[in-house]
Amino acid sequence: MADQTVNMALLGCGAWGKNLLRTLLQTKHANLTVCCDVNAGNCKDSLAGLRGFDLKDDPQLVFDSPDIDAVAIATPAVTHYDLARRAMLAGKDVFVEKPMTLTLAEADDLIETAEKTGRILMVGHLLEYHPGVQMMKDLLTSGELGTPYYIYSERVNLGRIRADENSLWSFAPHDISIILHLLDDEPTEVSAFGGAFIRPGIEDVTFLWMRFDDNRMAQIHVSWLDPHKIRRTTLVGSKKMVVFDDMQPTEKIRIYDKGVEPNGRYVGYAESLHLRFGEVTIPALKMREPLRLECDHFLDCVMTRKTPLSDGRDGLRVVKVLDAAQRSLKSGGSPVSLR
Numbered sequence: 001m002a003d004q005t006v007n008m009a010l011l012g013c014g015a016w017g018k019n020l021l022r023t024l025l026q027t028k029h030a031n032l033t034v035c036c037d038v039n040a041g042n043c044k045d046s047l048a049g050l051r052g053f054d055l056k057d058d059p060q061l062v063f064d065s066p067d068i069d070a071v072a073i074a075t076p077a078v079t080h081y082d083l084a085r086r087a088m089l090a091g092k093d094v095f096v097e098k099p100m101t102l103t104l105a106e107a108d109d110l111i112e113t114a115e116k117t118g119r120i121l122m123v124g125h126l127l128e129y130h131p132g133v134q135m136m137k138d139l140l141t142s143g144e145l146g147t148p149y150y151i152y153s154e155r156v157n158l159g160r161i162r163a164d165e166n167s168l169w170s171f172a173p174h175d176i177s178i179i180l181h182l183l184d185d186e187p188t189e190v191s192a193f194g195g196a197f198i199r200p201g202i203e204d205v206t207f208l209w210m211r212f213d214d215n216r217m218a219q220i221h222v223s224w225l226d227p228h229k230i231r232r233t234t235l236v237g238s239k240k241m242v243v244f245d246d247m248q249p250t251e252k253i254r255i256y257d258k259g260v261e262p263n264g265r266y267v268g269y270a271e272s273l274h275l276r277f278g279e280v281t282i283p284a285l286k287m288r289e290p291l292r293l294e295c296d297h298f299l300d301c302v303m304t305r306k307t308p309l310s311d312g313r314d315g316l317r318v319v320k321v322l323d324a325a326q327r328s329l330k331s332g333g334s335p336v337s338l339r
């Protein structure tokens, strides 16, 4: 096991695929020897200087190769379903980037295909592997934050404007996966508003709301048309509040011992409550690159046949929210029930 390696191919070597390429090449248990991109020229720069690397322009050649055990798919979302399905049917374990698919039927089918073929299916919900998100999860699980009341998340910057998908499908999978992971639940209702300013029909900015049982709620703001670069998640609990700010180089987590509690006197409603302004703690966070942790986890699952944290079912629950949010977006923000 210590020396075991998994023979891998990367499908898609665009902006993000290049990061996967770099990381998989450094990952001990990955033996990445094939890169496949329909536009093979996209890989050439990244592969320059790498000896013995096979460059292909047709994924079928990868699926037909008996030398490949697993594939990482970093192609546009519209291709995920077809490539992931064909790969599993050809006997390969699959890591597929977020969003897993564009429809619920496709997501269901990938889960079924993984079950039928006995293949590992893992979705690139990168932030679930971030030590900052893991710390938030631990704080919730240990009870330190109390009952979660609400969460809001911002992922905005002035960045690459996509022509094929809107800000909801491009950015929000990260925040949705963080929130569902933290709450370990799915929303009962979703609504979304968005604005398309640069290209007709492609929302540059989206505001997404989710309601959960027990009066919990979450809000997500994503945009590639914003003066700020923010990647921040705030969770307000009944005991404490926590902020995960991924733009901070080191102090990424702050725990606020702030809250509202009864003061034991009843004079009137407002007077019976006490605002607590306690300490702000910045815990030491042992940082490792999330993409590295994610790749290590995939390889571990392939070698031990363990179910990944972000498996097909996790992929499906994120696609469910995206699908409901897209319907709400197109209806001008009407709530969509997921009960």
Ligand SMILES: NC(=O)c1ccc[n+]([C@@H]2O[C@H](COP(=O)([O-])OP(=O)(O)OC[C@H]3O[C@@H](n4cnc5c(N)ncnc54)[C@H](O)[C@@H]3O)[C@@H](O)[C@H]2O)c1
Residues within 6 Å of the ligand: 011, 012, 013, 014, 015, 016, 017, 036, 037, 038, 039, 042, 059, 073, 074, 075, 076, 077, 079, 083, 097, 098, 099, 124, 126, 170
């Ligand atoms: N986890 C993250 O943080 C993160 C960040 C950015 C993008 N992504 C995801 O990664 C994926 C790729 O995004 P990107 O920004 O790199 O896109 P991109 O357009 O820059 O690159 C996609 C590449 O895939 C190639 N390609 C297209 N169809 C193909 C096919 N059928 N077979 C093989 N190659 C094919 C294209 O030629 C291109 O080189 C998307 O799903 C995106 O959501 C994830």
